[in-house]
Amino acid sequence: MTEHADPAAHADAAAQADPAAVPYRPRATLRDVAAMAGVSMKTVSRVVNGENGVTPQKVDAVRLAITRLDYRPNLSASALRRSSGRTAAIGTVLEDLANPFSSALLRAVEDVANERRVLILAGSVDEDQQRERALVRAFTERRVDGLIVAPVGEDQGYLRAEMEAGTPLVFVDRQPQGLLADCVLSDNEAGAGQAVHQLADVGHRRIAYLGDLAGIPTAEQRFAGYQRALLERGLPLDPALVVHDLHTVDDAARATTALLRSGGGSGDGDGPTAVFASQNLVTIGAITALQDLGLETSVALIGFDDFPLADLLKPRVSVIAQNPAEMGRVAAELLFQRLDGDRGRPQRILLPTTTVLRGSGEIPPAVP
Amino acid sequence: MTEHADPAAHADAAAQADPAAVPYRPRATLRDVAAMAGVSMKTVSRVVNGENGVTPQKVDAVRLAITRLDYRPNLSASALRRSSGRTAAIGTVLEDLANPFSSALLRAVEDVANERRVLILAGSVDEDQQRERALVRAFTERRVDGLIVAPVGEDQGYLRAEMEAGTPLVFVDRQPQGLLADCVLSDNEAGAGQAVHQLADVGHRRIAYLGDLAGIPTAEQRFAGYQRALLERGLPLDPALVVHDLHTVDDAARATTALLRSGGGSGDGDGPTAVFASQNLVTIGAITALQDLGLETSVALIGFDDFPLADLLKPRVSVIAQNPAEMGRVAAELLFQRLDGDRGRPQRILLPTTTVLRGSGEIPPAVP
DNA sequence: CTGAAAGCGCTTACAG
DNA sequence: CTGAAAGCGCTTACAG
The missing domain is CATH 3.40.50.2300 (Response regulator)
Structure with missing residues (x-):
């Protein structure tokens, strides 16, 4: 209101309030926390990861610094260095996130993953082989821990390298071609x-x-x-x-x-x-x-x-x-079983369908 | 079949074929590619990122090595070092990925993000404030470039730190409380x-x-x-x-x-x-x-x-x-506008609704 | 046009 | 119980 009455004042106020002039506050790092708490980075790392063998006083000092700096660990950096290399994220490649089948399946995957604090990267392929490959590549370049794929392409052989590199892979809805891998299908x-x-x-x-x-x-x-x-x-x-x-x-x-x-x-x-x-x-x-x-x-x-x-x-x-939700649940559980070290032979799980009679299927033919 | 006839042979065969005995093939790194191509890591990096100033011969040698080693760049490592810090992923926090509203919105976000080769991390909150915060935290710990959130909690003030750290944030469906930020709502x-x-x-x-x-x-x-x-x-x-x-x-x-x-x-x-x-x-x-x-x-x-x-x-x-798809599209576009540097004041976009008369809304009251 | 050194934020592998 | 050094896979900032 005042601004409209006095354009000059407005301009000044805007310049002062101009958010572009306010540099973003850089995120605190492990090093910052260590400095504030007066301990080594390793000690902070121990506290963040819940390892024991740190005196209560130091734990408190570290916790305080974390709070004051609003420190958020960088999981990408952590995964990069960790021997497991796990990113705690999986990729889900589906036909179309907006259709009820895909979205019910995705939701079930999410629920299983969530129990393990694993996140979901998701994408739609729209019956396009190129998209399937592009999504898989994008996911693997981010080093997802595993992949759930509803394949559309005529050949999934391109995924062999991923499997050999140790990325578990479970196919859903359609059987993969040119690759022996776990899959969960409706009968x-x-x-x-x-x-x-x-x-x-x-x-x-x-x-x-x-x-x-x-x-x-x-x-x-x-x-x-x-x-x-x-x-x-x-x-x-x-x-x-x-x-x-x-x-x-x-x-x-x-x-x-x-x-x-x-x-x-x-x-x-x-x-x-x-x-x-x-x-x-x-x-x-x-x-x-x-x-x-x-x-x-x-x-x-x-x-x-x-x-x-x-x-x-x-x-x-x-x-x-x-039962798309069941399909998603079973696929996700199989995937985590693989991540837990199960290296048995690939499974092909057939999910039964259910006949739901509501009326239209019981109409008899007209008697001539 | 043979295995059943001769258990010992079976055991042997199994031991030999036991996938657990086959160590995973480690992924090739930049360094491996450089060694095979006979160039420095920096040169490989230039080729991978499409920078010019590399002789065609070296480009070819690097490309060949990439193909032979099936090299996949590690985007997390790259993002960690890059000055922009961009991970090319955004987080989407929605009510329930399985419901038509959320999934239509998500799909529209995906389409906009896809044009920029940005990936989607997605999660459901189920009307649970704890889940909202947990998802946001999990996403930010992975350093997503931006966040689209359908808020359920009574206070989104906890997101202020993220905004100040420079993570663009667009709310959808419901207005945030206790925080001034972009939002896209139905009227x-x-x-x-x-x-x-x-x-x-x-x-x-x-x-x-x-x-x-x-x-x-x-x-x-x-x-x-x-x-x-x-x-x-x-x-x-x-x-x-x-x-x-x-x-x-x-x-x-x-x-x-x-x-x-x-x-x-x-x-x-x-x-x-x-x-x-x-x-x-x-x-x-x-x-x-x-x-x-x-x-x-x-x-x-x-x-x-x-x-x-x-x-x-x-x-x-x-x-x-x-129009959930429009809501997702507009929100995503606003988000990317912010990522492109727009630091104007927060916008509140009201999307009009449409009256669709199909029959039930035109039934007149019965005349007494 | 090319590459050696340093460093992103973290964990590993040690040594004390 | 604690921390200094090295290194995960990559890019930056230089120097040649």
Whole structure:
């Protein structure tokens, strides 16, 4: 207010208050603490690291100096010199930190790491091999203690050098290619099979498959499960009911609409009477299309992967649920087991999926 | 297989293949590269950092050695010695990495940071002040270049030392207390006002407020907006229509049920004819309750904060949408602006909310 | 254009 | 119980 009344005074005040003129206060170092406490750096180091064999008086003097100087140890410097070299940080490379699957997984990793006071570096790859490699490199250049990776590239052989250097590595969601390493996966094939069996149990014989990009290993496994279950049920595999390469909600909605228009969902044409959507976004696209066509209560639907609010929709959406949090937890525990020295052969852990019947997967085919 | 036939052979094979017997290959250092290339460490350093003034022959020799040794520079060591001290990593302290708001925000921060080849350390506080401080401390001990914090504690004064040491700090979602610093917030009060005005426009006079823990600043601001809008509309503030301290879906569902049973949602009692749910989980709880009571098409509802699938529910759910991605982007850009030397006075950026009318917010009160 | 010496902040490996 | 010297992997500040 005063400043506006008197520009000159304002300028002066600003110059004086100009934060750029105030140099940053340098951080106190171990040496500063030692000087203030009147002891050697080694003694301060002992106190900071909780080693014993320091007289109480010196401990107090050091503690006081630490408080007064607001000393924060530099963990990078400490890790550099330490024989273990541990940085107490791990890197997590995921598909997209914003999607529910990745973020639930990340959160579970965090919870396990947190118990050990280990921090998380995280990044998204967006289905881009270059990003995967760039992130891994960036993490290793910072000497993370371990890596959890949801691989997207076609070859993870480039990680061999890291493994040989002793950096534990656990893959999640998708199996690594060209490298033998720990991994934690959903049992995609069995899960897809469960969906088909459920739909067949209700009486469906024309079950559509809506799948993600055919090159993705998880998509392939789910399609394999679909095929195998049809076989087990003695149902024909009708190519007209199979659509691959759907990667967005819109893709899936369009494909669903086309499929149902071709035969009607009433069972009286050659269209499907039930739909298995092999992935989250595809499921949502299918729901959108079913709603638009007014067929949501007459065509059965089971989606792979659960999603929030699935039980608030009408009908409630039945799903084959994965457990990303469990995947993250198991992966992190395996990683720390390796960090603790376990050098047994690489493990491949398959996590079971859960069939969650809420309504849409129980709709029977219309009786002609 | 053979191993099972001959346990001794197996043991032998295991001993020979025992990975614990294989020592990890130590990582190559600058010194190793220099030795192999026949140059000094300084020359290697120049090549690694892309400085010029090195003869092409030496550059080639160094590059060759780097490739052959699979050399990865140690960025921690480099940062320790560098005058800037930059670690090319920032810390992000959020409410819960698994919730959609936090994860969308984090992802946006990542995208901005990624352009500058800066990495993200991230952690969840779960509404716990201790965790907030512990995470901040852990991040600063690793000398992150900057901090983005969604504060939960009642006082952020403890961060003053960090700011004075030159670590830029940007708060998101909630305003810091006891510290003047940059922050990026949703305009909660105006957003809540928009909701009430919309409902009043449709004819509602009895609008319930379902709120989060009363101590949370954002909840307070939303309640303030609710009150102010009622005043502007000349509507009475009926304490019977106000419920605070809802923090879970179940809390909210119970409160909604109680509220509607008390007067019926039909407008003929003294219950509400419309509901303003001030937070995501509360909105979902309210929807659950409305559906259970069969009132979802007769009681109007507007939720604060958008959520996935809101437009697949019946009726579609109207919301006051925040923009967590924009919040993250703006916060990150502000942070990097500070890192680039901007030492202007702290900014407080208010992000506008958007009213998204999808159906539930347009339901008129029943005519008695 | 190139490199030897010193030092970032800390811990190790000793010696007293 | 305590501390002086050396060194982790790198860059700085020089000197040639």
